[in-house]
Amino acid sequence: MKNLNLSFSLTSAILGGNLLILSPVIGQTNLNSNPIEEASLSNSGGLPLVTYNPESEEETTIEKIEKLYSGPPPVLDDLDETITNVNQLLDVTPGHWAYQALQSLIEKYRCISGSPGRNFNGNRAMTRYEFAAGLNACLTSIRRLIESFNNQFPQKEDLLVIERLQAEFATELKNITAKIDNVEQRVAFIEGHQFSPTTVLRGSANFGLISTFGDRKAVSPGIRSREKLDDEVTLSGAVVLNFDTSFTGKDRLRTQLVAGNTNNFGRGVTGTEMSRLLTINTGNNIRLGTLFYQFPLGKRGVIAIAPIADFPTRIFPAFNPVSSISNFGAESPIYSFAFGGGGVIYYNFTDKLAGGISYLSDSLSNVSEGLFKGQYTVLSQISYTPTEQFGFAFTYGHYYAPEPGITNNITGSKGSVFGQFPFGTSTATSSNAFGLQFTYKISPKLILGGWVSYFNAKAEASPSVSGLNGFRGAQAEIWSWALTAFLADLGKTSSQLSFVFGMPPRVISNDVFGREDRDTSLHFELSYRYPVTDRIFIIPGFLVVTNPEHNAANPPIWVGLIRTSFSF
Incomplete structure (x- = not known):
């Protein structure tokens, strides 16, 4: 009996040493490899933002990360190049002695917990690598059992089986060990150089050639x-950086920085905002674009609080499938x-069925106006999607501005000057607005x-404060409509063709004499988003406005662009 105990102790010691060499702990670090999405706030799935000191490193940190994320993993020095490819090895069938031996160990020591019953799934053959x-x-x-000092040692027969299995599968075990070491090295490096464990950086950079075509500026x-319309080609660009921080995993604090020098090709260039593009122009200075905090309301809702530059369609569905280049088509x-x-x-x-309400103002930080005495808009919406192919929304909004010429105007800089300022730029103006939006999916590719x-x-x-002949309480009616299509x-896969056709906001009646739009402007727009890679896009597009400013005396105005967009 003493001899048996001695033999068992020696064998256990020898086995413990072998296990320490051949079997590192699996999965010591949980690497979140999910791609970056709106709902995900872990930045380990994308390329982290890092800094480095070129004087202290021969290879830059960015170059190291590029190696980690592209191509096969590096070959470790201790990995024998003569190891046979596991694809060339025979499978382990359920009748193989090793299969039965490992199955017995699993049932006895509960050492596989990932499958139902902590056992093999079915009786299919396993590759030697899976085994x-x-x-x-x-x-x-x-090994953990041996190191636990609870006297629950494996039986001698089991140790002999393990030694035989180690010898039989030494090649595959060595390969697995090398791969685990490589994963641990990659995890440790990424964690040590990630931008932040709670903040994700996303961004885009856009560069474009833009030009207008036409005879004269609109009036x-x-x-x-x-006045002749300038038709020079311009080259400009803009950068947007979004820092998304989460404190609970379900909320989001966004801080957005923007910089650019892209002209919007609106009234200052063409004489009308009907040609206005979606652009960023900060004079190349870095500015805070938006700041908001968003968190869930129960399991089915969301609340956002924003001291700077928020907008309802970041949360409300706009039911517009296109990716427009223009302010009107957006x-x-x-x-x-x-x-x-x-x-x-x-x-x-x-x-x-869903619904929402928003209260937004340009005067929040003004101590003389605050939340309620300055410009503000209350917007409410009911959205209904009876089928996966069709959805629509009814929207109501109330607007007020003591001086719309220095704040957000009545149509959001869309349409004619009369539509934006029906009673002048200095006259206090309110508005009740109603909107109906819809989307219909004809096929998965055509919407x-x-x-x-x-x-x-x-x-x-x-209106006399704006130099107009009118009276307090005067009213005006403004209409707009559009049809859009997305293909x-x-x-190429992931490409997008967008089409917009519609009428920019037009004043059809006004109690103030001379501020009605006599004619009708129409907006035609076509753009194509071509993916060079999954993060680089080329976007050619153009738009034409007939009878700009709803004035048939104005010749058509064309705007064309070709833009390259980089996202990260």
């Missing part, structure tokens, strides 16, 4: 244009006059959309 992975897990479990009805005008600081709430009552919007504006002061995968 070695299971064996490695058992070796690790038994309002009753005036004849004589969304219905009923959303565009709601912008600034404030709060947004949106809640899904059912899987088909239609559209909207119609109506604004009933009211002069809250005498995916045309020419």
Whole structure:
């Protein structure tokens, strides 16, 4: 009996030493390799933002990370180059002695917990590499058992079986060990150089050639244009950086920095905002673009609080499938006059019915105006999607501005000058607006959309402050509509063709004489988003506005661009 105990102790000691060499602990660090998404706030799935000192490193940190994320893992020095490819080895069948031996160890020591019943799944044959992975897990479990000092030692017969399995699968175990070491090295490096464990950096850089075409600049009805339209080609760019921070994993604090020098090709260039593009122009200075905090409301809702530059369609569905290059084509005008600081709430009552409300203002930080005495917009929406192919929304908004010429105007800089300022730029103005938006999916690749919007504006002061002949309480009616279409995968997978056709906001009646739009402008737009890679896109596009400023005396205005977009 004493001889048996001595033999058992020696064998255990020898086995413990072998296990320490051949079987490192699996999965000591949990690497989140999910791609970066809006709902994910772990930055380990993308390229982390890092810094380095070129004087202290022969190879830059960025170069190291590129090696980690591209190509096969580096070959370790201690990995024998003569190891046979596991694809060339025979499978381990359920009748193989090793299969039965490992199955017995698993049942006895519970060393595989990832499958139901902590056992093999079915009776299929296993590759030697799969078998070695299971064996490695058992070796690790038994090693921990030996080191636990609880006197629950493996039986002598089991130790002999383990030694035989180690000898039989030494090649595969060595290969697994090398791969685990490589993964641990990569995890340690990424964790040591990640931007932040709670903050994700996303961004984009855009560079574009833009030009306008036409005879003369647009003017309002009753005036004849004589100023020539400049048609020089420009080259400009902009950068957007979004820092998303989470404190609970379900909330998001976004801090956005922007910089650029891209002209919007609006009134200052063409004489009308109907040609306005979606651009960023900060004079190449870095500015805070937006700042908001968003968190869940129960299991089906969301709340956002924003002191700077928020907008409802970041949460409200706009039911516009296209990716537009223009200010008009981006969304219905009923959303565009709601912008600034404030709060947004949106809640899904059912899987088909949802609703929300927002209060946004440009005057939050002004001590003389604050939340309620300055410019503000209250916007509410009910969204209904009865099927996966069709959805629509009804939107109501109330707008007020003591001086719309220095804040967000009544149509969000869309449409004619009369539409934006029906009673002048200095007259206090309010508006009740109604909008109907829809989307219809004809096929997975072809989606239609559209909207119609109506604004009933009211002069809250005498228009005479703007030099106009009118009275307090004067009213004006403004209409706008559009049809949009989106076609995916045309020419290449992930490409997007977008089309917009509509009427920019137009004043059809006004109690103030001379501020009605006599004619009708139409907006035609076509753009194509071509993916060079999954992060580089080339976007050619153009738009044309007929009868700009709803004035038939104005010749058409064309705007063309070709833009390259880099996202990271």
